[in-house]
Amino acid sequence: AQTVTQSQPEMSVQEAETVTLSCTYDTSENNYYLFWYKQPPSRQMILVIRQEAYKQQNATENRFSVNFQKAAKSFSLKISDSQLGDTAMYFCAFVNRITSYGGATNKLIFGTGTLLAVQP
Amino acid sequence: EPEVTQTPSHQVTQMGQEVILRCVPISNHLYFYWYRQILGQKVEFLVSFYNNEISEKSEIFDDQFSVERPDGSNFTLKIRSTKLEDSAMYFCASSNPWDLSYEQYFGPGTRLTVT
Numbered sequence: 001a002q003t004v005t006q007s008q009p010e011m012s013v014q015e016a017e018t019v020t021l022s023c024t025y026d027t028s029e030n031n032y033y034l035f036w037y038k039q040p041p042s043r044q045m046i047l048v049i050r051q052e053a054y055k056q057q058n059a060t061e062n063r064f065s066v067n068f069q070k071a072a073k074s075f076s077l078k079i080s081d082s083q084l085g086d087t088a089m090y091f092c093a094f095v096n097r098i099t100s101y102g103g104a105t106n107k108l109i110f111g112t113g114t115l116l117a118v119q120p
Numbered sequence: 121e122p123e124v125t126q127t128p129s130h131q132v133t134q135m136g137q138e139v140i141l142r143c144v145p146i147s148n149h150l151y152f153y154w155y156r157q158i159l160g161q162k163v164e165f166l167v168s169f170y171n172n173e174i175s176e177k178s179e180i181f182d183d184q185f186s187v188e189r190p191d192g193s194n195f196t197l198k199i200r201s202t203k204l205e206d207s208a209m210y211f212c213a214s215s216n217p218w219d220l221s222y223e224q225y226f227g228p229g230t231r232l233t234v235t
Contacts, residue, residue, distance in 0.1 A: 107178075112161070
């Protein structure tokens with residue numbers, strides 16, 4: 001079975017500091033995508049960053065970057081220069097690159113989330 | 121920027137009642153999904169829908185649940201006889217068949233409270 005594990009239920013960081021959220025996953029597939037979603041108190045799911053498994057280069061989006069270690073099945077999120085608005089629940093998620101007719105079965109598998117609090 | 125919308129934002133219902141949660145996916149998307157998040161827990165896949173039929177469903181999606189695309193824009197989730205444990209946030213998502221990143225765009229969610 002494919003699973004996503006986030007071992008840190010809660011994290012805290014000072015404003016302007018850097019924090020890393022960890023995520024590991026388990027799959028026997030070779031082609032897949034990994035995502036980090038942010039869920040602020042409004043509970044809207046917001047995509048933060050994505051990584052394609054066949055790309056060696058780690059994805060970056062402004063202050064957000066990932067450390068993707070395919071062999072170790074690890075996908076951590078680094079937030080630099082943390083801001084108060086980064087306070088949210090962060091979910092790591094995984095989807096297979098389905099080879100069927102178009103990907104309608106591309107269900108996202110989520111981890112249990114890490115609650116990040118940015119302190120002023 | 122196009123977005124997925126969901127109505128209502130909050131629904132309160134009594135146990136045993138039927139509810140219909142509504143979603144309007146992004147207009148050129150062809151794949152639609154429902155996810156559920158019980159308070160304080162992770163987001164769980166319920167069902168995916170393509171070409172007017174269910175393409176995959178989870179074990180949570182039992183006979184009490186159904187989905188429908190009644191017209192060209194709406195995508196609905198019906199729970200026939202709600203139970204207390206159906207109380208959760210329900211998210212609709214959609215994706216574009218030409219988006220090779222497989223990104224799913226989420227709506228803001230409907231909070232369902234069963235009393």
